[in-house]
Amino acid sequence: METATVADCRVEVGANFLSSTYCVIPRMAERLGVALRPIRARAGIIVDSQAVTYVPNGFAMVQAGVMGWREAAQAGWQLARQFPRLAKANPADLAQWADIDVPADAWCSGRFGEAFTRAVIGSSFRGYYFQDLADTSACTALAMVSYGARPFVTLTADPGLEAIPRALASGLSIHYEAPVVRVERDRAGGALVLDNGTVVEGDRIVLAVPAPAAASLVADPSPLEAQLLSTPYSSGLLVVLACRRRLSERELGGAYGLLASPSQAGPIAALCVASRAGHAAPGADAVTVMFDGEAAQCSMVTGESDTELIARAVAALCEFAPTVAEAVDWHASSVVRIPAAMPTCRVGRASLVRRYCAERRGPVILAGDYLAFPWSDSAALTGLWAANCVRALGECD
Numbered sequence: 001m002e003t004a005t006v007a008d009c010r011v012e013v014g015a016n017f018l019s020s021t022y023c024v025i026p027r028m029a030e031r032l033g034v035a036l037r038p039i040r041a042r043a044g045i046i047v048d049s050q051a052v053t054y055v056p057n058g059f060a061m062v063q064a065g066v067m068g069w070r071e072a073a074q075a076g077w078q079l080a081r082q083f084p085r086l087a088k089a090n091p092a093d094l095a096q097w098a099d100i101d102v103p104a105d106a107w108c109s110g111r112f113g114e115a116f117t118r119a120v121i122g123s124s125f126r127g128y129y130f131q132d133l134a135d136t137s138a139c140t141a142l143a144m145v146s147y148g149a150r151p152f153v154t155l156t157a158d159p160g161l162e163a164i165p166r167a168l169a170s171g172l173s174i175h176y177e178a179p180v181v182r183v184e185r186d187r188a189g190g191a192l193v194l195d196n197g198t199v200v201e202g203d204r205i206v207l208a209v210p211a212p213a214a215a216s217l218v219a220d221p222s223p224l225e226a227q228l229l230s231t232p233y234s235s236g237l238l239v240v241l242a243c244r245r246r247l248s249e250r251e252l253g254g255a256y257g258l259l260a261s262p263s264q265a266g267p268i269a270a271l272c273v274a275s276r277a278g279h280a281a282p283g284a285d286a287v288t289v290m291f292d293g294e295a296a297q298c299s300m301v302t303g304e305s306d307t308e309l310i311a312r313a314v315a316a317l318c319e320f321a322p323t324v325a326e327a328v329d330w331h332a333s334s335v336v337r338i339p340a341a342m343p344t345c346r347v348g349r350a351s352l353v354r355r356y357c358a359e360r361r362g363p364v365i366l367a368g369d370y371l372a373f374p375w376s377d378s379a380a381l382t383g384l385w386a387a388n389c390v391r392a393l394g395e396c397d
Contacts, residue, residue: 001376003160005237007242007332008281009116011158011288013378016257016272018161020153022377022383023092025164029157032167036155039277043154044258045123046268049320053253056231066116077118079149086146090377094355094371097139098350107138109313118262124203127270129342130234130293140345140373154256156277183364188364204363204393206386211370212340218364227352231370236341238298239313242332243285243324245337251324252287260292266316267295289313289326290346296341306335342374357385365389 002014017039017241029036044053067075068115070258070305079086089096100107108117117304120132121141133141157163183205190205209212215221215229252258260268269292274280289297291313299309318325367386372378 001161001165003162004240004334004336006240006286006334007241007284007329009284010279011154011240011286012141012161012272012277013238013240013275013288013336013338015161016288018155018376019147020060020155021091021147021150023090024287024377024380026155028168029164029382032155032164033165034163036157038279039154039156039256040254041154041164042276044255045119046258046260046320047119048264051253051257051258053255062290067119069108075112075120076260078111080213082142086149089143089146090381091143091146092373092375092381094139094143094350094373094378095347095354097143098354100137100139100142101347101350102138103134103347104136104138104141104365105134107140108133111179115259120148122262123259125293126262127290129271130290131234131342131344131374132293132295133262135344135346136348137345139350144375147394157281158278160279162378177278180217182219183220185362189361204390206365206367206383207389208367208383208386210340210368211267211343212339214366214370215370224352224356224359225366227271227358228366229372231349232344232346233340233343234293234344234374235289235300236293236336236338237309237376238336238338239289239291239309240331240334240336241287241289241310241313241317242334243287243327244329245275245325245327246280246283246289247327251308266318267291267312269295271291271317285327285363287317287328289317290329293341296337300337300339309335330331342377343370343372345352345373 003010004013018036020026026036037097042053042307044051052300105117108121113179121359122145124144124251125131125133125136145379161347168328180192181195182190184193189203191202192200192205194200210233211229211231212233218225220227221229249328252273257270257272259270268289270290280286314325354364356371363384369382
């Protein structure tokens with residue numbers, strides 16, 4: 001979670017919001033004294049270069065014209081059949097869903113229908129996680145759907161979601177400017193080797209960094225650890241367009257966030273409006289344009305400049321919101337590149353995670369988002385799991 005300031009507006013450049021159906025982070029925020037508040041309920045989807053907005057409920061997509069009543073009824077019936085699992089399994093715990101570790105596209109289409117799979121599940125994976133449903137396990141899709149199948153409120157914090165990790169860090173002893181270059185372990189425990197040659201020993205080490213970083217640090221991974229540490233990530237590319245005025249209610253349908261339908265041409269995966277989260281400065285606004293994973297990765301390979309990316313974002317926005325594009329302050333706008341934004345959850349990873357969690361752990365405990373689904377509450381759950389492992393191993397000793 002990270003919150004940046006662009007044109008005096010606070011914008012999220014990590015997780016963009018929380019759901020009231022999350023179990024870990026809202027409780028953590030309450031314990032830390034960080035107040036969460038709702039964002040406006042209106043949401044939307046971009047279809048055929050049109051911003052279609054609605055208030056999320058069971059009939060929202062039908063009312064918005066994205067799918068018909070028959071298609072919605074089929075999806076609703078199948079969701080009802082899944083209710084025992086949805087009510088019981090924790091949507092943040094990847095290991096609990098490993099029994100449906102099969103390709104998501106065919107599994108979802110066969111149960112919920114093409115329209116629901118494309119408009120709801122597919123657009124969510126593209127917009128929230130910058131990923132293609134075709135490369136995803138069905139366990140991830142159903143766990144995500146379980147959040148939306150319950151009544152929920154979209155939440156944020158002031159002055160931004162970064163308030164949560166900052167409050168958490170205030171209670172810890174943190175050492176900066178001492179990069180770790182290698183993690184070692186033996187029968188007696190583990191050790192961190194710093195770039196200045198210093199060796200810091202410990203009984204237990206929790207390695208909770210993204211998989212690409214963890215893979216470069218673990219000196220002797222087991223075959224199972226090596227498979228987990230090779231988890232591919234989607235790339236994130238956020239273009240924050242600073243606006244010289246506050247967006248009006250009719251622009252972008254008054255929604256805080258919009259997802260692009262998988263059928264929507266162009267690089268946009270999603271966008272959100274700072275003022276509608278209550279984070280804009282008086283007389284100003286910011287629209288965060290999020291590129292899809294493929295466009296983000298391609299841009300990083302070709303080395304597009306900030307100016308080129310801002311121009312692409314404005315051009316894409318012009319297709320369905322020309323009045324917003326005219327208000328953009330190009331010089332105050334900003335680009336955020338995240339090469340490893342969120343872990344993909346391809347077929348097989350859930351089974352690997354379940355195996356790893358079931359095996360006895362040594363002095364170095366892997367944690368982090370590659371043991372999780374690609375949403376923030378799931379990543380946070382791996383921290384609780386690792387803490388419980390440390391406690392359990394300490395009791396055994």
